[in-house]
Amino acid sequence: MTDKQRQNLINRVAVAFGWIAAILFFFPIFWMVLTSFKTENQAIAIPPLLFFEPTLENYTEIQERTNYSKFALNSIITAFGGTGLALLIAIPSAYSMAFNTGRWTKDILMWMLSTKMLPAVGVLMPIYLISQKLGMLDSKLALVIIYAMMNLPIVMLILFNYFREIPKEILEASRMDGTSTFNEIRQVVMPLAWGGIASTALLSIILCWNEAFWSIVLTTTEASTLTAFVASFQAPEGLFWAKVSAVSTLACAPIVIFGWLAQKQLVQGLTFGAVK
Amino acid sequence: MANLKIENVVKSYGNVQVMHGIDLDIEDGEFVVFVGPSGCGKSTLLRMIAGLEDISGGDISIGGSVMNEVAPSKRGVAMVFQTYALYPHMTVYKNMAFGLIQAKTPEDEIDRRVRQAAEVLHLTDYLERSPRALSGGQRQRVAIGRAIVREPQVFLFDEPLSNLDAALRVQTRLEIARLHERLGTTMIYVTHDQVEAMTLADKIVVLRDGRVEQVGSPIELYERPQNAFVAQFIGSPKMNFFGNADFVAGRSPGADKGDAIVGIRPEHLEECGEGDALMSAKLDLVENLGEYALAHMVNDAGTEFIAKLDKAPSVAKGGTLYFTAKPELVHFFDSATNQRIG
Ligand SMILES: Nc1ncnc2c1ncn2[C@@H]1O[C@H](COP(=O)(O)OP(=O)(O)OP(=O)(O)O)[C@@H](O)[C@H]1O
Ligand SMILES: [Mg+2]
Numbered sequence: 001m002t003d004k005q006r007q008n009l010i011n012r013v014a015v016a017f018g019w020i021a022a023i024l025f026f027f028p029i030f031w032m033v034l035t036s037f038k039t040e041n042q043a044i045a046i047p048p049l050l051f052f053e054p055t056l057e058n059y060t061e062i063q064e065r066t067n068y069s070k071f072a073l074n075s076i077i078t079a080f081g082g083t084g085l086a087l088l089i090a091i092p093s094a095y096s097m098a099f100n101t102g103r104w105t106k107d108i109l110m111w112m113l114s115t116k117m118l119p120a121v122g123v124l125m126p127i128y129l130i131s132q133k134l135g136m137l138d139s140k141l142a143l144v145i146i147y148a149m150m151n152l153p154i155v156m157l158i159l160f161n162y163f164r165e166i167p168k169e170i171l172e173a174s175r176m177d178g179t180s181t182f183n184e185i186r187q188v189v190m191p192l193a194w195g196g197i198a199s200t201a202l203l204s205i206i207l208c209w210n211e212a213f214w215s216i217v218l219t220t221t222e223a224s225t226l227t228a229f230v231a232s233f234q235a236p237e238g239l240f241w242a243k244v245s246a247v248s249t250l251a252c253a254p255i256v257i258f259g260w261l262a263q264k265q266l267v268q269g270l271t272f273g274a275v276k
Numbered sequence: 277m278a279n280l281k282i283e284n285v286v287k288s289y290g291n292v293q294v295m296h297g298i299d300l301d302i303e304d305g306e307f308v309v310f311v312g313p314s315g316c317g318k319s320t321l322l323r324m325i326a327g328l329e330d331i332s333g334g335d336i337s338i339g340g341s342v343m344n345e346v347a348p349s350k351r352g353v354a355m356v357f358q359t360y361a362l363y364p365h366m367t368v369y370k371n372m373a374f375g376l377i378q379a380k381t382p383e384d385e386i387d388r389r390v391r392q393a394a395e396v397l398h399l400t401d402y403l404e405r406s407p408r409a410l411s412g413g414q415r416q417r418v419a420i421g422r423a424i425v426r427e428p429q430v431f432l433f434d435e436p437l438s439n440l441d442a443a444l445r446v447q448t449r450l451e452i453a454r455l456h457e458r459l460g461t462t463m464i465y466v467t468h469d470q471v472e473a474m475t476l477a478d479k480i481v482v483l484r485d486g487r488v489e490q491v492g493s494p495i496e497l498y499e500r501p502q503n504a505f506v507a508q509f510i511g512s513p514k515m516n517f518f519g520n521a522d523f524v525a526g527r528s529p530g531a532d533k534g535d536a537i538v539g540i541r542p543e544h545l546e547e548c549g550e551g552d553a554l555m556s557a558k559l560d561l562v563e564n565l566g567e568y569a570l571a572h573m574v575n576d577a578g579t580e581f582i583a584k585l586d587k588a589p590s591v592a593k594g595g596t597l598y599f600t601a602k603p604e605l606v607h608f609f610d611s612a613t614n615q616r617i618g
Contacts, residue, residue, distance in 0.1 A: 169358075169361035170361050170362075172328050172357070173355070173357060173361040173363070173422075175327075175348050176326065176348050176349060176353075176354065176355050176375070177374050177375030178347070178349025178350070180378075188363060191365040192365060
């Protein structure tokens with residue numbers, strides 16, 4: 001084998017591995033969407049059916065018998081609310097950490113991040129009890145606060161890194177120009193880090209949207225999000241595969257579409273916000 | 277009046293002291309240049325004047341009032357950064373207006389000042405552009421414009437030309453000189469560049485390791501450097517240093533000064549016949565620049581020096597040349613303290 005042939009072979013193997021990984025990731029989603037268009041009987045048929053006559057019956061049933069739009073709205077409110085609150089805290093914090101980096105700044109960030117290594121269930125009791133005492137069980141506000149706290153470390157770390165990319169002289173120039181700290185953040189730092197802030201927000205929204213643990217634990221009916229809604233389809237007498245698939249598809253679709261649209265904006269934002 | 281007074285100013289970062297008691301008086305309207313080797317504290321001193329760096333000790337006063345605790349924007353100073361530090365997301369107009377907007381200046385006043393500065397700096401056609409769409413020289417002019425519109429009492433420049441190419445550097449240097457003439461405002465200018473320092477300055481401050489070595493007009497520094505360091509720092513190529521042994525026996529100009537360092541600038545060495553020569557040496561290398569030639573010489577004692585000649589010497593490499601120098605152009609420095617003698 002010549003070097004060139006060997007290189008070719010390696011490339012082919014790499015491409016093949018790429019495809020295998022992609023299919024492994026994609027297959028469950030594909031199967032979920034496919035199942036959502038089957039009847040319950042088709043859904044549990046063995047061998048599994050790849051070709052069948054699609055039906056919308058699951059979707060119509062969900063629309064008629066459940067309150068999908070209420071859960072969807074809750075998901076939107078808590079995801080955006082949690083992200084907004086996290087950014088509100090993280091932007092000033094990351095600003096001060098990035099531009100007044102002290103001896104302990106890195107350690108503080110790592111410590112904050114390390115809280116993400118604990119399983120959420122570790123703080124289940126205190127958080128449940130606090131929510132109960134404050135009368136915030138089954139309230140969207142509680143979820144918003146928890147989602148914000150949950151994402152705060154990662155949001156801060158990412159923003160910290162984006163902010164540090166801004167040349168120090170630009171901030172010094174704005175200090176010479178007499179800009180107040182608030183205006184400096186709003187009129188100089190945020191526009192310059194716009195791409196970073198937007199992609200961080202997108203990541204946080206996705207994480208909030210997919211969060212299930214706290215939503216299931218802390219809500220019952222009023223504040224439940226789509227993830228809790230999906231979980232509620234697990235009936236004692238077993239799973240209705242087709243319906244669960246349809247519900248899951250409905251839970252995933254909005255965020256996938258939103259993420260896809262936002263990403264297009266982001267690419268623009270990133271090139272627009274480039275500092276140099 | 278915007279005279280600037282620096283009294284016993286000290287700066288430390290943690291335990292490391294980088295400025296060791298700087299004293300300096302700058303008159304209103306003066307053009308002062310800070311020079312010194314890299315890391316000597318030029319930027320630090322400038323940034324302390326600007327208020328971007330805390331002062332660890334001593335006082336900085338502008339127009340008679342102590343500025344140590346005053347915010348940068350309230351000191352009446354404006355700074356031009358080496359990297360321009362323009363706001364990349366704002367138009368040229370907004371870049372210049374930004375400080376005035378922060379100060380809540382009336383809109384028509386802002387407009388008047390920005391347009392006037394743009395006029396002076398030939399930026400009128402670029403006001404709506406973003407800094408990204410400008411050349412390096414234009415960006416630097418915007419940065420200068422941003423300083424002008426604030427009508428400061430003192431301009432601060434930190435190596436403003438070092439990111440420009442040679443031709444543009446000369447041009448912008450002239451523009452800064454004209455600007456100073458026109459505005460008559462005090463300017464403090466940090467540079468590495470000899471030529472910038474010599475041509476722009478009313479007063480040069482030579483710094484080394486956080487201390488002032490000498491303050492004086494460019495010509496004073498050139499003609500009467502106070503110590504060996506300044507002697508070699510000002511002038512290019514730098515001043516040659518000799519000992520008594522480097523001269524023809526009995527002819528050393530420093531014979532009566534013990535073992536003083538004898539300094540002669542390359543441009544003050546003259547080729548001459550053997551009979552008049554103060555010293556002789558072998559030619560090692562010639563750099564011929566057309567307008568003049570630099571002869572790199574080595575003498576029998578192994579001392580290397582440079583002579584700046586009108587044209588390339590007629591001898592080949594290894595050939596002997598003889599030099600003399602006018603007595604009034606010879607400098608002497610104490611070999612222990614490095615201070616000027618006489
Ligand atoms: N933030 C800092 N922390 C610690 N030391 C610093 C800091 N900033 C500057 N220094 C030190 O202070 C000294 C003076 O630095 P300064 O930047 O003023 O030098 P400079 O004369 O401007 O050099 P250059 O010509 O290279 O720009 C240097 O020795 C530098 O290492
Ligand atoms: Mg410097």
